[in-house]
Amino acid sequence: MRNQTEQQKITLREVNTRNFNALLKLEVNEEQERFVADNEFSLAEAYVVNASGRYAKL
Numbered sequence: 001m002r003n004q005t006e007q008q009k010i011t012l013r014e015v016n017t018r019n020f021n022a023l024l025k026l027e028v029n030e031e032q033e034r035f036v037a038d039n040e041f042s043l044a045e046a047y048v049v050n051a052s053g054r055y056a057k058l
Contacts, residue, residue, distance in 0.1 A: 016043065 008028070015023055024039050 013019065023043070026039055028036055036042075
């Protein structure tokens with residue numbers, strides 16, 4: 001677990017074949033797990049939204 005006083009920079013990056021596996025391995029602190037979906041679900045949701053051009057309920 002990281003020191004709570006340690007600040008981290010958040011960046012948004014394109015998902016591609018070079019970083020896909022690393023993205024799946026990303027984790028949040030245990031205290032934050034209830035606030036975010038699993039990486040796999042988030043990627044699937046983003047693909048459905050992108051492919052259809054609108055938000056699709058999953």
